[in-house]
Structures are given as C-alpha cells and as structure tokens.
Amino acid sequence: MTSVNTNAAALTALRTLQSTNQQLESTQGRISTGYKIGEAKDNAAYWAISTTLKSDNKSLSTVKDALGLGAATVDTAYQGLNKAKDVLDEIKSKLVAATQAGVDRSIIQTEISSLQEQLKSIASSSTFSGENWLSVNSASSDYDSSKEVVSSFSRNSANGVTIGTVSVDISKVALFDSNTTTGNRGILDSAVGLTSSDGRALAIGGTASTTGNTNLNGLAGAVGSATGANAIQGVTAFNLTGSFAALNAANNFNDAGDGVKFTFATEVGSSFIDITKADATIANGVSVTGEVNSVQELANIFNKKVTTQGVEAFVNGAGNLGLRRTDAGATKTVAVTSVATIDTGSGTAHTSTAGFATTPADTAAKAGVDATKAALTSGNFSAAVTLDADDQISFTIKTGTNSAKAVIIDKTLVNDALGINTGVIADGSKYLTVLQAALRKAGVDATVSAASAAFKFESTATGGTASLSISQTSAVAGAATISVTNLNISDASLSALGAKNADDIAKVIGSYISAVNTAINKITTSASSLGAVSSRIELQKTFVNTLMDTIDKGVGNLIDADMSEESTKLQALQVKQQLGVQALSIANQSAQSVLSLFRS
Incomplete structure (x- = not known):
C-alpha cells in the first residue's frame, strides 16, 4: 500500500x-x-571493581613512598651504628696500648676523650626527616620505643582495610638515652659492671654502692677439695632398663593427674613415688609446664619427692635412670618392683612407660656396690640474701680433669631461676634452686643438693678417681661500674677506683676493654637487626612495585579498549x-x- x-x-x-x-x-x-568501560553506565559491576582497584593502587603508591622514607631512616641509623663501631674499635686499641708498661696514659686518654666526643657526634647527627634512633630521651612524653614503617595496604572481601607495618624497637639500637630517671640507658651511656676475664666482678673498691646486701651466706664452707675415695662407700646401685627417650617423646604430663609411679623396696619395707604434672613443673626450680626433658630432670624430680632415707635416683653412664642407696653398708638394699603410668584426671593417661620394663627384669635387691662421688659440704644458710643490679656471688669449681669454671650468681640469674624481679633469695630452698641454675649455666659437671641444712656439691663422676674442688668464693656488694662514654685511664680516675699499683691498673684497664668489647657486640647485634629490617623493606618495596603493576594490568583487562x-x-x-x-x-x-x- x-x-x-x-x-x-x-x-x-x-x-x-x-x-x-x-x-x-x-x-x-x-x-x-x-576505555571500553569509562563510566558506570558502560558496565556498573566492572566499573565499581576497577574504581576500587585504582583507588587501592594509589594507596599502594603511598605505601611505596613510605617504604622509601622508612628505608632511608633505617639506613641512617645503620650507618651511624657502623661508624660508632669503628670508633669503638679505635678506643679498644688505645686501651690495649695503655696496658703497655711505660706509656703515657694521659696522652692516650686525650685521644680516647676525643673519640668519646666523636661517638656523641655520630649519634646526634644520625637524623633523617626529624627521626633520630641513636640519641633518644625515653623520659620524654612523646617517646615511643616502637617505630613503625608502613609496609602494606590490603582490603578483604568485606571491604575492611588493613595497614601493615614493619616494627623497629629503637631501645635496642639507641647509643645514648638522656633519661637519667631509670636504668634503661643506651648502649654507650649505660653502666656495666667491671669484671675480670672470667666474668667475675672486679673487687677493687672505691665505687661500691651502699645498697649491696650480698654475702656468701652458706657458701664460705664450700672451699676445699675431695675425691671419690673421701665420699661415702658401699652405695647400692639399681639400674632400670631404658633411656627415658620414649617417655619424653610422648605427651609428657598433659593433665594434672598424669604421671609415673615407681614402686621400690628397701630392707625396711616397700615404698613408692608418684611423679605428676605438678612435680614436673618445678623440675630443677625452672617452670617447664609439666614437661620432663631429660633423664636427669626425672632424677631431680624423684629426689625432690623421695622421703625414704638413703635412697636417691641417678643417671648412669649409659644415660639410664637408676636408684641407689646413699648410705654405706652391705645390708643396705634397694629393689624396684614396678613402673606404671597413673592418671587421676581426665581418665585417659597421656604419659607412657615406654623405655622402662613394667616389671624390671632384675628385681633382686643389690647392696655393697661402690659408686662413690666426690662431695663437699658448704656452710649453713642463715638469712636472706638480696642481690642488687651491681651485686655478685661467685666461686670456682673444678671436677675431674675438666678445666676450672667460674660459677657466677647475679640478680638476673636469681630472678630467672626463681621467677621474681627483686633479686631476693629468701631461704635455703630458694638458694639451692639458684645454685642449681648457676651450675647449669656454667656447664659444670657437678650437682648440688640439700644436706642437713647445708649444701652438698657432688661430682657427676663416681669412683675413687672422681674429684671435686671449690675455690675463690667471693661476694662483691656494689661492684664498680663504667660506661663507654665516661671510662677514664688517667691516674686520678684509676686511683678513685682503688687501682694504685700496676697489677690493679692492668685489671681495671682490662675490664675497660671488656666493657668496650661488650658495647661492640651489642652494636653488632643492633646493626644486624637493622640490616634485617632494611632487607625486609627492600623486599617489600619490590613486592609493592610488582603488585601495583599486576593491579594495573588487571584493571586494564577489565576496562581498556582493544x-x-x-x-x-x-x-x-x-x-x-x-x-x-x-x-x-x-x-x-x-x-x-x-x-x-x-x-x-
């Protein structure tokens, strides 16, 4: 139409x-x-995703800038530490030169004073963008020992945003801390005790504090020596089978009622010992939360609980647990009749007797076996001992053909062993715990136990060739202290420390060298820590760059036009x-x- x-x-x-x-x-x-998607009307979902990703990429760009700023701050502190170490090396070499007879120490001190000022200059000038990590004032209201470097930006599925950081504890790297109200000073201005080459406090008077309460209080009687032939004779040894490894490999004592029961008999009747989680927790005076980590620990726990006179647990040369008599005589016997697990808690025992025969093959009572130890008994513990930060108790112990070792007790060891912060040894049982911890730390092949209100030191070896000697027992209340920035080798300064003859002067300068070396070690550790942080920041910068490129590529795939x-x-x-x-x-x-x- x-x-x-x-x-x-x-x-x-x-x-x-x-x-x-x-x-x-x-x-x-x-x-x-x-763009194929330039506006929301083009594709609302993809436009929203791409807009969010582009926004996050801008945030990542800021993170990259922050990482660069953080890297520069860390590098500034690191370079300062590195230069400070070089200066300390120079100071140490000057001190070594000062030990030479006939040198003019006043001239050397002039050089050392100049180097000390250089250390202060290095610390004060190690500043980047207003941040100085080497010269701080922890008393300042705006001081924060934890410095954060922004390192990452992330968004979760619920659109929650997280900002990641790299933390640096500047209290561990600060060379100087002008805060005089606490004992937390920097590496170079903190006071360290003057010590001899074996770590013992340098007992050259002059600057002893008036707050030192240290005395030997029970150790004075330990000076002397003994051999196995002088110790008890005729002790009875009974070895259980197994090495305890299987029990240790199990779950130990998880519940309060988990444990192991040892039944044994002496000539006067049958006895038993239950070892549970509560007993294991106080093994050797150190909290191990119910774990038993060695045969020796099990023996220690056993001996804490045993009430039968003349019976003790021990570890034989093969590493096996055993029981023996500590009193002499062929009629003194001991026989183990059973080893069993116990559980009074959940109803399911988590311990194991694997490694021990449930009924030991050798149940005959043994007697008259010569397994003697060299032993020394100290004096009685009479009163509490308080160790301040500058106090120290020490003695030298030698066993068998081993080298003599210095056993040192200070406030830190006391606090660690007893789980306190006061440095107080309140009674004999606490003192025993501290002594056991000190022997372990020194790596001494000897044990210490309570013996009629005294302390008995014993060699771990047995037999007539076993030997033990203790000497150089001393207590220093308020040892002299020094910091790297105020050490002084002038005659007046050395005299003030009580060093007035050549030997004492050599000891003090040697202690100064040790103090400088300690500072060098701390700076090396701090520099290593900053180096690790710097390496992490560089890795994170590389990752952020890669991540930004990946996001750009992903956004391009979504919205860019072909x-x-x-x-x-x-x-x-x-x-x-x-x-x-x-x-x-x-x-x-x-x-x-x-x-x-x-x-x-």
Whole structure:
C-alpha cells in the first residue's frame, strides 16, 4: 500500500541509521578515551571493581613512598651504628696500648676523650626527616620505643582495610638515652659492671654502692677439695632398663593427674613415688609446664619427692635412670618392683612407660656396690640474701680433669631461676634452686643438693678417681661500674677506683676493654637487626612495585579498549552509516512518485 501519511521504508531506514550512529558514537568514544568501560553506565559491576582497584593502587603508591622514607631512616641509623663501631674499635686499641708498661696514659686518654666526643657526634647527627634512633630521651612524653614503617595496604572481601607495618624497637639500637630517671640507658651511656676475664666482678673498691646486701651466706664452707675415695662407700646401685627417650617423646604430663609411679623396696619395707604434672613443673626450680626433658630432670624430680632415707635416683653412664642407696653398708638394699603410668584426671593417661620394663627384669635387691662421688659440704644458710643490679656471688669449681669454671650468681640469674624481679633469695630452698641454675649455666659437671641444712656439691663422676674442688668464693656488694662514654685511664680516675699499683691498673684497664668489647657486640647485634629490617623493606618495596603493576594490568583487562578491534568496528560502522543514509534517501524519494498519479 502506498501512503502519503506513513513512509514505512523511510522509518525503517531511519531507525537503522540511528542505531548505526549510536554504535558509531560508542566506538568513537572508546577510541578517543582508550576505555571500553569509562563510566558506570558502560558496565556498573566492572566499573565499581576497577574504581576500587585504582583507588587501592594509589594507596599502594603511598605505601611505596613510605617504604622509601622508612628505608632511608633505617639506613641512617645503620650507618651511624657502623661508624660508632669503628670508633669503638679505635678506643679498644688505645686501651690495649695503655696496658703497655711505660706509656703515657694521659696522652692516650686525650685521644680516647676525643673519640668519646666523636661517638656523641655520630649519634646526634644520625637524623633523617626529624627521626633520630641513636640519641633518644625515653623520659620524654612523646617517646615511643616502637617505630613503625608502613609496609602494606590490603582490603578483604568485606571491604575492611588493613595497614601493615614493619616494627623497629629503637631501645635496642639507641647509643645514648638522656633519661637519667631509670636504668634503661643506651648502649654507650649505660653502666656495666667491671669484671675480670672470667666474668667475675672486679673487687677493687672505691665505687661500691651502699645498697649491696650480698654475702656468701652458706657458701664460705664450700672451699676445699675431695675425691671419690673421701665420699661415702658401699652405695647400692639399681639400674632400670631404658633411656627415658620414649617417655619424653610422648605427651609428657598433659593433665594434672598424669604421671609415673615407681614402686621400690628397701630392707625396711616397700615404698613408692608418684611423679605428676605438678612435680614436673618445678623440675630443677625452672617452670617447664609439666614437661620432663631429660633423664636427669626425672632424677631431680624423684629426689625432690623421695622421703625414704638413703635412697636417691641417678643417671648412669649409659644415660639410664637408676636408684641407689646413699648410705654405706652391705645390708643396705634397694629393689624396684614396678613402673606404671597413673592418671587421676581426665581418665585417659597421656604419659607412657615406654623405655622402662613394667616389671624390671632384675628385681633382686643389690647392696655393697661402690659408686662413690666426690662431695663437699658448704656452710649453713642463715638469712636472706638480696642481690642488687651491681651485686655478685661467685666461686670456682673444678671436677675431674675438666678445666676450672667460674660459677657466677647475679640478680638476673636469681630472678630467672626463681621467677621474681627483686633479686631476693629468701631461704635455703630458694638458694639451692639458684645454685642449681648457676651450675647449669656454667656447664659444670657437678650437682648440688640439700644436706642437713647445708649444701652438698657432688661430682657427676663416681669412683675413687672422681674429684671435686671449690675455690675463690667471693661476694662483691656494689661492684664498680663504667660506661663507654665516661671510662677514664688517667691516674686520678684509676686511683678513685682503688687501682694504685700496676697489677690493679692492668685489671681495671682490662675490664675497660671488656666493657668496650661488650658495647661492640651489642652494636653488632643492633646493626644486624637493622640490616634485617632494611632487607625486609627492600623486599617489600619490590613486592609493592610488582603488585601495583599486576593491579594495573588487571584493571586494564577489565576496562581498556582493544584498539585493533575498535578500529575495525569503526570502519565497518562508517560504511554501514553511509549505506543507511543512502537507504533513507531512497526511501524518501519513493513518496515523490505519488505526485505523478495526479498529473493531467
């Protein structure tokens, strides 16, 4: 039908041309912006994702800048520590030169004073962007020992944002701390006790504090020597089978009621010992939360609980647990009849007797076996002992052919052994715990136990060749202290310490060298710590750069236009547009033919 009201062909051509123009406009927009998703209307979900990722990438760029700032701060402190170590090396060499007879110590002291000032200069100038980690004041209201370097930015599935940091404890790296109200000073201005080469406090008077309460109080009688032949004879030895390794490999004493029961008999009757979690927790006076980590610990626990006179646990040369008599005589016997697990708690015992025969194969009572130890008994403990930070008790102990070792008791050891912070040894049982801890720390092949209100030191070896000697028992109340920045080798300074002859002067300078060496070791440790932090920051910077590139790539995959594809579409749409215009023109001309019908 031909109509002058409606040109259907023209309408169709128009709609097609409009659609082509719309597609052409969209393609031209992608080509001009480079994005296939430039606005939320293009694809709301992908646009939201890409917008969030681009925002996070800006945050990561800030993290990268923060890492660079942190790296520079850490490197500044590290370089300061490194230079300070070089200066300390010079001071140490000057002190070594000062030990030479005939040298002019006043000239050397002038050089040392100059180096001490250089240390202060290094610390004060090791500043980056207002941050100085080497020269601090911990008394300041704005002081914070924990410095944080922003290292990461992350977002979880719930859109929660987390900022990660790398922490540096500057109290461990500070060379100087101007806070004089506490004992927490820097590496170079903190006072250290003057000690001899074996770690013993240097007892050259002059600066002893008035608060030192230290005395030997029970150790004075320990001076002397003994051999196995002088110790008790005829003790009875009974070895259980096994090495205890299997019991240690189990879950130890998990519940309060878990334990092991040893039943044994002497000539006067049968006895038993239950060892439970509570007993294991106080093994050797050190909390091990129910664990028993060696045969010796099990023997120690056994001996804490045993009430039968003349019976003790021991570890034989093969590393096995055994029982023996400590009193002499062929009629003194001991026999183990059983070893069993016990449980009074959950109903399921977590311990094991693996490694021991439940009924030992050898149950016959043994007597008269020579397994003697060298033993020395000290004096009685009479009153509490308080160790301040500058107090020290020490003695030298030698066993068998081993080298003599210095056993040193100070406030730190007391606090660690007793789980306190006061340095107080309140009674004999506490003193015994401290002595046991001191022997372990010194690596001495000897034990100490209570013996009739005294302390009995014994060699671990048995037999007539066993030997034990204790000497050089001393207590220093308020040992002289020094810091690297105020050590002085002038005659007046040495005299004030009580060093007035050549031997005492050599001892003091040797102690100064030890103090400087201690500072060097601390600086080396601190520099290593900063080096590890610096390495971590560099790794994090590399990771952040890679992460930013990865996010950029991911965002590009979501929203960037494929220009090759869009150029191809553009050419096709341009041709289609031209065809649409031509088609619309033809459709519009078709209506003109109607006029010919009305011509005469």
